[in-house]
Amino acid sequence: MKIVAVTSCATGIAHSYMSAEAIKKVCKAHGHQVKVEIQGAxxxxxxxxxxxxxxxxxxxxxxxxxxxxxxxxxxxxDKILKLTPHEVIKNPEVIFKSV
Structure with a gap:
């Protein structure tokens, strides 16, 4: 599966990057292609x-x-799953619970 993601947080610093890394890690662990756009500071x-x-x-x-x-x-x-950076950092598997 090809997955793309966009991360952004209120300050545009830590959580944008932390959630991007969590998304990359969990997608690769499941054998999916992934690219993450970070919208930050x-x-x-x-x-x-x-x-x-x-x-x-x-x-x-x-x-x-x-x-x-x-x-x-x-x-x-129709392909968009909306989460918060906190949800993704805390439990990245949440991405695949909706699939």
Whole structure:
């Protein structure tokens, strides 16, 4: 399965990066391809392309604040799983409980 994710937190520092790492680790452990975009204090890092978004089987939003450039996800709303960074950090397996 191809999974893409976007993480962002209120301060744009620790939880954005911690949740990104948790998502990468759990997805790889399950044998899935994964790419994570981090929206933090440094702006958008590892930005997802249109083809990556549209080609994803699942999209994970781990955010406490709005997603920048959210219009990129307009055509794939049915693939989006919305969580908080805290949920992903505490229990990354939550991503696969909805599948």
């Amino acid at each position: 440094m702006g958008i890092e590892n930005e997802l392309s249109k083809s990556e978004i549209e080609g994803a089987d699942m999209i994970v939003f781990a955010n406490d604040v709005g997603i920048s450039k959210s219009e990129r996800f307009a055509k794939v709303k």
